[in-house]
Amino acid sequence: MTQTVPVALPGRAYDVLIGPGLLAQAGDLIAKQFGAAKVGPKVGIVTDSNVAKVHLPALEASLRGHVTIAGTAILPAGEATKCFRELAALSERLLEMKLERGDLVIALGGGVIGDLAGFAAAILRRGIRFVQMPTSLLAQVDSSVGGKTGINTPQGKNLIGAFHQPSLVLADTGLLSTLPLREMRAGYAEVVKYGLLGDATFFRWLEGNAAPMMTHDPAALAHAVRRAVEMKAEIVVRDETETGDRMLLNLGHTFGHALEAFTGYGPRLLHGEGVAIGTCLAFRLSEALGHCPPQTAARVAAHIKAIGLPTRVADISGELPDASTMVRLMGQDKKVTGGRLTLILARSIGEAFVTRDVTAEQVEQFLAAELAGG
Numbered sequence: 001m002t003q004t005v006p007v008a009l010p011g012r013a014y015d016v017l018i019g020p021g022l023l024a025q026a027g028d029l030i031a032k033q034f035g036a037a038k039v040g041p042k043v044g045i046v047t048d049s050n051v052a053k054v055h056l057p058a059l060e061a062s063l064r065g066h067v068t069i070a071g072t073a074i075l076p077a078g079e080a081t082k083c084f085r086e087l088a089a090l091s092e093r094l095l096e097m098k099l100e101r102g103d104l105v106i107a108l109g110g111g112v113i114g115d116l117a118g119f120a121a122a123i124l125r126r127g128i129r130f131v132q133m134p135t136s137l138l139a140q141v142d143s144s145v146g147g148k149t150g151i152n153t154p155q156g157k158n159l160i161g162a163f164h165q166p167s168l169v170l171a172d173t174g175l176l177s178t179l180p181l182r183e184m185r186a187g188y189a190e191v192v193k194y195g196l197l198g199d200a201t202f203f204r205w206l207e208g209n210a211a212p213m214m215t216h217d218p219a220a221l222a223h224a225v226r227r228a229v230e231m232k233a234e235i236v237v238r239d240e241t242e243t244g245d246r247m248l249l250n251l252g253h254t255f256g257h258a259l260e261a262f263t264g265y266g267p268r269l270l271h272g273e274g275v276a277i278g279t280c281l282a283f284r285l286s287e288a289l290g291h292c293p294p295q296t297a298a299r300v301a302a303h304i305k306a307i308g309l310p311t312r313v314a315d316i317s318g319e320l321p322d323a324s325t326m327v328r329l330m331g332q333d334k335k336v337t338g339g340r341l342t343l344i345l346a347r348s349i350g351e352a353f354v355t356r357d358v359t360a361e362q363v364e365q366f367l368a369a370e371l372a373g374g
Ligand SMILES: NC(=O)c1ccc[n+]([C@@H]2O[C@H](COP(=O)([O-])OP(=O)(O)OC[C@H]3O[C@@H](n4cnc5c(N)ncnc54)[C@H](O)[C@@H]3O)[C@@H](O)[C@H]2O)c1
Pocket: 048, 049, 050, 051, 054, 077, 078, 079, 082, 109, 110, 111, 112, 113, 115, 135, 136, 137, 138, 139, 142, 143, 144, 145, 146, 147, 148, 149, 157, 158, 175, 176, 177, 178, 179, 180, 183, 271
């Protein structure tokens, strides 16, 4: 049942393998691609405390006999781990494991572990290879593919990092069975993003098949992850360093990041939940500006709501930002060039576009009406 999606970057091409049961095959697959024990590379495993409990023993068992495990670093779970302090500690741990240029780092975890371990691999001995083994839905459909790695600083999220492509991605969809439902839903916001930005057929498929997918039907899950990864791979190959098309992947994110910043990047609002609200806002703004036909935004919101995700700013509990605060926070997003907001809007479901033509005043007016319940 394994499906392979190639990421055809010249000189840095790699495969994303998707399907259930890949963790058990990891040792075999890694030895085949990189060389077996003794002649092959040593591996250093990086994971977090939650994932270690449920999946680390199986990974170690799978690797044993195939490759030499140089050591395992188990980091605290959570976004706070993506910081300079943990990066320094991890880099030293990997050096103590005596990982050399030809060796491998394996990132077993969600986007936090993938981003941090990937960045550590990028700077260790000026760059060693790494394998992504994403364990959250978000990481399987988004963060494990495309080579963006990095950490957060008090100045903002992901402002320090490097482009460092993995050498292999093993997305074992069976591992998602232990993922908490709220995290599963948050990851779904990134899945539906692909349909909305570029594939109306996929969105229609999701409208019909999201329910079995969310209850871990293996075929539905594998199809959704594969289609998402195919789209991400295509976009990354066209625009690796995000000067054009890759920006489309930020659909819902400029609004979403502002909401995350306001709520403090904590459990009040997960990234995917912010993206879900942001995506609905992007469609409602597109409709308000006359870019897409009436009822489009309502269809998008109905689907996102059916998954159990928030669709309005007012769905966030506690104190809410006002329109001008939102616009100010949107202005601090990384995707600002020359002081102008870059927005991803839509002409229809499956057709998003990048624009710098909407003024901050227009966005603020729209948000004021939104927040007033209009
Ligand atoms: N590099 C990129 O292109 C890119 C893209 C999108 C997001 N990101 C980054 O990804 C991060 C978010 O990733 P995330 O949502 O995976 O967060 P995460 O890594 O914190 O994982 C979410 C939670 O689920 C737990 N978990 C993960 N897999 C599990 C499993 N199989 N069973 C049980 N528990 C499991 C984790 O321990 C954690 O508590 C953010 O830092 C974001 O900036 C990066």
